[in-house]
Amino acid sequence: MKRAAAASGACVLALLLLLSPGRALAADASYRSLGTANNPDWMRRLPDATSLAALSLPGTHESMSVHGGSLTQTQEDFGDSGGTLTAQLRAGIRMVDIRLRVNAGNTLTVHHGATYQNANFDDVLTALGDFLHAHSGETVLMRLKQECTGELGSCTDATGQQSFPDIVDAYVTRRPGLFWGPSVHRAAAAATPTLGAVRGTAVLAVLHGTHGGPIEHYGLAQFADWHDGSSAYVQDEYTVPNVGAIATKRDQVRRFLDATSAGDRTRMYVNFGSGSSLFAQPQQVAGGAYGVQGVDPFLLTYLNEGPEVHTPVVRTGMLMLDFPGGGLIDKIISYN
Numbered sequence: 066m067k068r069a070a071a072a073s074g075a076c077v078l079a080l081l082l083l084l085s086p087g088r089a090l091a092a093d094a095s096y097r098s099l100g101t102a103n104n105p106d107w108m109r110r111l112p113d114a115t116s117l118a119a120l121s122l123p124g125t126h127e128s129m130s131v132h133g134g135s136l137t138q139t140q141e142d143f144g145d146s147g148g149t150l151t152a153q154l155r156a157g158i159r160m161v162d163i164r165l166r167v168n169a170g171n172t173l174t175v176h177h178g179a180t181y182q183n184a185n186f187d188d189v190l191t192a193l194g195d196f197l198h199a200h201s202g203e204t205v206l207m208r209l210k211q212e213c214t215g216e217l218g219s220c221t222d223a224t225g226q227q228s229f230p231d232i233v234d235a236y237v238t239r240r241p242g243l244f245w246g247p248s249v250h251r252a253a254a255a256a257t258p259t260l261g262a263v264r265g266t267a268v269l270a271v272l273h274g275t276h277g278g279p280i281e282h283y284g285l286a287q288f289a290d291w292h293d294g295s296s297a298y299v300q301d302e303y304t305v306p307n308v309g310a311i312a313t314k315r316d317q318v319r320r321f322l323d324a325t326s327a328g329d330r331t332r333m334y335v336n337f338g339s340g341s342s343l344f345a346q347p348q349q350v351a352g353g354a355y356g357v358q359g360v361d362p363f364l365l366t367y368l369n370e371g372p373e374v375h376t377p378v379v380r381t382g383m384l385m386l387d388f389p390g391g392g393l394i395d396k397i398i399s400y401n
Contacts (some may be wrong), residue, residue, distance in 0.1 A: 094392025095365035096352040099141050101391030104157030106396050111203030113261025118269070119334045120260070121381040122203070122206065123389060125153055128338035129189070135346045139339065139387040145183035147192030154196045160270070160335075160383045163189055164212035167222035170175055171232050176212045176267050179220050180376035186236055187399050194243050201265040204245075206383070209233065210273040211280075229279035230280050233272065241266055254268050254286035257333060270333075287333055298334050299386075305340035308357050314340045314350060315363045325382040333384030338364060339346030351387040361386060365393045 092098045108367060111120075122340040131142035131149055143152035150161065165173040165186055173186035211229045213220040230251060237249050243288065245262070247255035258268070266308035267301045272283035277293025290296050296301065305314050318338050325334040338360040353359030364386075368378055381397050 075369055081193040090348055090352040090354060093362065094391060095154045095361040095390040096359065097129070097388045098142070098389075098390040098392070099152065099158075099187070099394065100157045102156035102394040104394065104398055105200050106202055107157055107401070108159070108204065108260065108264070109200075110163070110258055111401060113259060113264075115260045116257060117204075117206070117260060117263070118257050118330065119330050119380065120159075120161075122159045122161070122383045122399050123157055123385050123397040124206075124335075124396045125158055125389065126162050126337055126385040126387055127177050128153060128163060129175045129182045130164075130177035130180075132182050133177060135348060136341070137177050137180050137347075139347045139386060141334050146188040147184065147185075147195075150192040151187060151196060152194070154203075154205065156391065157398050159203070160204060160208070160388075162208045162210070163386060164210045164219050165229075166213050167211070167226050167229060168231060169223045169226070171227050171235065173232060173236065175203050176220050178212070178218050190236065190240050190243060192266055194240065195241070196264050198266065204260065204263040204266060204268055205272045206268045208270050208273065210277075211275045214275045221299075229274070230272065230283070233283075241314040244269060251281040251283050252284040252386045253313065254284060254289060257285055257287060257331070270335075274307065285333070291335075291392055298332055299337075300335070301337040303337065304342050305345040306342050306351055307324055307344045307353050311339075311340075311345065311357045311359060313377075314338075315358065315360055318360055318364065319367060322364075322378060322381060322384075326378045326380050330380065335385060336382055337385045339385060347387045351389075361389060365390070366398060368393075368396050 125140055127139040130139040143149040164176055166176040168174050175182040176297050211273055213222045215221045237244055245266040245268045260361040269284045271288040271291050272280045274280050291299050294301050321336045341347045351359050351361045384397055
């Protein structure tokens with residue numbers, strides 16, 4: 066009887082933790098203040114010969130996910146369609162993570178699991194095209210993923226449609242010049258380009274299937290082994306089982322950040338600061354909760370620390386974040 070009561074109490078406590086994210090989630094320079102950053106042309110001053118691999122890029126995980134509640138939302142809401150993406154690009158975000166569902170009429174809509182994010186792939190491409198036309202010295206890297214697995218909690222693609230890569234090809238064809246050509250050919254992956262080669266265009270880094278495996282040879286050759294989760298140049302330990310485990314996630318991000326800083330500057334590193342589970346919401350992992358420091362404030366502190374504390378970071382690679390603050394975005398850009 067006592068064991069049953071204790072178990073019941075634990076379930077109630079877990080439910081309360083899930084429903085009340087805690088006061089630690091206030092916005093600051095590291096978290097939920099993207100609108101305070103204004104970096105629409107920060108790449109323009111960099112030499113054309115700079116390899117994309119040498120850059121420190123602020124990025125967003127599930128870049129368009131602003132609907133569905135605390136278990137689904139990963140970014141501040143700056144409007145449906147392309148509004149949220151446009152705000153991120155103006156702030157200085159230069160790698161985005163777009164998840165798509167196949168719909169009737171061979172169209173693609175933006176989803177996070179089962180939740181439609183009130184945006185279509187055309188909205189994404191329009192926002193990108195408008196931004197890059199106005200800021201032609203910039204480039205934006207993109208991870209595209211077929212979101213729907215048909216499993217519980219996910220979405221299901223419409224039946225009777227073309228294959229996902231065929232539909233992506235059709236969108237690319239309708240937007241000539243938007244993408245850097247070598248990155249959107251399925252037959253041969255592209256070498257990592259210089260900034261000068263891709264200014265004014267979007268670069269497809271990888272095209273992922275429903276469970277994370279790369280589709281054919283789209284994107285950059287370096288990411289041929291980027292499957293679901295982590296790989297040689299990707300840290301994406303996305304399961305954070307509870308609030309206490311945020312400390313483990315912080316350490317995974319830190320270790321990979323140190324490896325990036327000391328690593329081969331001809332290689333691109335992608336470091337996901339995001340994570341979640343039923344008992345650790347994306348906002349809690351990013352911003353912290355119940356006395357546990359979140360990934361975003363930890364990163365801003367770590368990047369600001371001098372050599373008397375640890376070996377200074379000299380390159381961040383691509384940091385893929387939930388709810389990044391303006392100060393954190395500015396700090397990542399400063400490494401360039």
